[in-house]
Amino acid sequence: MWLEKGVGEEKRWFYPVSALLIGTAISVTGLWTMFYPHIQSHFGLETTASIVLAATFSGMGSMIFGPPIAGAILDKYGPKINFIMSTVSLTAGYSLIIRMLSMPNWSTAMYFWYIGSFLVGLGSGFYGGAYTATVGKWFPDKGGTAMGLAVAGVGSGTIIYSPLVASYIKNYGFSGNIFLFLTIISVIFLLGLGVPFWKTPPHDWLPAGMQPGAKSSSFKSIHLARDYTLAEAIKDKRFWILYICFTCAAFSLMFFAQNASLIIIEGLSDTMSREEILTSVVPLFLTLTAAAGLIGRFAWGVITDKLGGPWRTLWIVYFLPAVLMGIFYIGYHSKTLILIIGTILYFCTGGEPVVHYAIVPHVFGRRHLGKIMSTLNAISVGVGVALGPYVGAYIKDVTGGYYLALVMAIAIRLLGTACALWGLNITKKQEIAQQGH
Numbered sequence: 001m002w003l004e005k006g007v008g009e010e011k012r013w014f015y016p017v018s019a020l021l022i023g024t025a026i027s028v029t030g031l032w033t034m035f036y037p038h039i040q041s042h043f044g045l046e047t048t049a050s051i052v053l054a055a056t057f058s059g060m061g062s063m064i065f066g067p068p069i070a071g072a073i074l075d076k077y078g079p080k081i082n083f084i085m086s087t088v089s090l091t092a093g094y095s096l097i098i099r100m101l102s103m104p105n106w107s108t109a110m111y112f113w114y115i116g117s118f119l120v121g122l123g124s125g126f127y128g129g130a131y132t133a134t135v136g137k138w139f140p141d142k143g144g145t146a147m148g149l150a151v152a153g154v155g156s157g158t159i160i161y162s163p164l165v166a167s168y169i170k171n172y173g174f175s176g177n178i179f180l181f182l183t184i185i186s187v188i189f190l191l192g193l194g195v196p197f198w199k200t201p202p203h204d205w206l207p208a209g210m211q212p213g214a215k216s217s218s219f220k221s222i223h224l225a226r227d228y229t230l231a232e233a234i235k236d237k238r239f240w241i242l243y244i245c246f247t248c249a250a251f252s253l254m255f256f257a258q259n260a261s262l263i264i265i266e267g268l269s270d271t272m273s274r275e276e277i278l279t280s281v282v283p284l285f286l287t288l289t290a291a292a293g294l295i296g297r298f299a300w301g302v303i304t305d306k307l308g309g310p311w312r313t314l315w316i317v318y319f320l321p322a323v324l325m326g327i328f329y330i331g332y333h334s335k336t337l338i339l340i341i342g343t344i345l346y347f348c349t350g351g352e353p354v355v356h357y358a359i360v361p362h363v364f365g366r367r368h369l370g371k372i373m374s375t376l377n378a379i380s381v382g383v384g385v386a387l388g389p390y391v392g393a394y395i396k397d398v399t400g401g402y403y404l405a406l407v408m409a410i411a412i413r414l415l416g417t418a419c420a421l422w423g424l425n426i427t428k429k430q431e432i433a434q435q436g437h
Contacts, residue, residue, distance in 0.1 A: 006199030009207065012138045015192065016150035018193055019131045025161070026090065026191040027124060031161055032058065032117075033261040034286060037278055038174040039113070043106040048262055048393045050110060053391035055258040058121030061089075061231030063250075066125015075367075078316050082130035083194040087187055087273065088121045093119030094183040100177030112277055122197020127190070128154070129377075130198075133370040136361045137200050141207055143361060144231045148301015148354045158290035166283035203367050204287055227365035227411030233372045238363050241423045242404050243380045248416030249318055249352050250384025251391075255409040256325060258389030260285065260342075263402050267332030291345035298351020301350070301358070310359035311427040315420035317351035320411040324348065329406050356381070359409055 007014045036051045045051065066089075071083045096116030101110035131150060139146035165178055233239050256263070261282045268277050324345040331337030360373045388409075395405040406420045 016146045019150035020032040020153040026186045027154040034076045053392035054117035056120035059385030061118045061121030062125040065131030067374035070129025071370035074370035079130040079198045082126045083084040086126035087190045090123030090186045094179040099111045129374045132357045143358045144301040144304035147358045148298045151353045152297035156294040162286040226365035244419045246380035250381040251388040252413040255390035255392040292343045292347040293350035296347035301354045302353025310355045318417040320348040
């Protein structure tokens with residue numbers, strides 16, 4: 001059957017490498033913050049919350065609706081169907097956004113902007129719910145490193161796209177051709193690279209070095225969790241600890257990331273013109289931070305494996321960004337500090353998706369990974385991604401600045417840090433009990 005055809009065990013590193021390429025090509029939500037000021041000018045709007053609300057719809061699609069559907073399909077049929085659905089949804093979403101830009105007033109255009117953003121997010125969700133669990137199934141032995149490489153693609157497209165888009169807008173204006181280009185790229189990579197070659201291994205499959213009787217010096221050091229069903233996972237305390245952790249991290253990060261261009265404008269408006277900020281500082285910021293996120297995703301994957309598992313890394317990738325967000329706001333009147341601190345901040349936050357995706361199979365096993373991972377992300381990361389950007393913009397509109405929004409983002413992130421340390425403490429107690437037996 002065509003659903004079962006694809007790359008096998010002997011070339012399993014194809015999966016994280018190709019995930020890096022596909023993710024780079026189609027995951028462009030990091031660019032959305034660049035579009036907000038241009039849409040604001042295009043329709044002559046003074047407020048920002050109604051524009052940034054698109055990030056809520058995109059987040060609902062990418063994390064709340066897309067992954068659970070993808071996870072259920074993946075565990076039964078593999079990733080190919082999800083990649084096809086992702087292609088269709090992305091194409092439909094971009095088409096609506098192109099139509100939006102030809103409308104004369106915002107009162108009508110905003111519905112196309114919201115629905116289009118939702119469908120783009122949904123397409124990303126179908127892909128995200130498929131590729132992470134697929135890589136997790138293929139790599140029970142090197143989960144952090146493999147997941148770090150795979151997840152590095154998400155957001156990395158910003159490195160390439162942000163200077164190209166900025167240059168295009170500067171020379172030709174903000175138009176639907178940008179989204180037409182993104183449509184073509186998505187179709188090529190999903191249908192050309194994903195559908196023909198991706199599949200999942202059998203449920204009981206293990207790499208050669210982990211099979212019974214294998215002579216592997218690292219066999220005893222590899223953690224293999226028993227395979228929980230979704231119902232069993234939900235009854236486990238660790239599921240809800242991770243729920244709080246993921247929610248806080250996503251809410252705080254999207255709070256910041258989806259408002260980044262507007263925060264930068266606020267900080268530099270006294271010394272630079274709005275046009276200069278949008279054409280030089282914001283694209284450079286997005287390129288540098290995307291590169292830092294790319295390096296961070298791979299680096300934190302390796303660090304996770306070296307430290308002995310994702311529980312030992314989770315609190316670190318929550319706490320460091322909380323500190324850096326505060327430092328960023330203190331120095332956001334300086335272009336140099338914005339670029340330096342922003343780069344370090346995004347390097348640290350680059351570890352979040354890696355550790356998130358690695359910790360679920362670490363705790364709950366691989367057999368039902370599609371359902372468990374997508375459900376957990378949908379009710380945690382999905383809530384944060386959907387609400388964070390809009391709440392941040394709304395507070396800004398009400399208070400006239402981003403100070404209180406950033407204070408809230410930092411406080412929520414520190415709550416996630418505390419829960420991650422709670423989970424680490426539980427894990428240490430379990431390890432001590434196992435050693436005692």
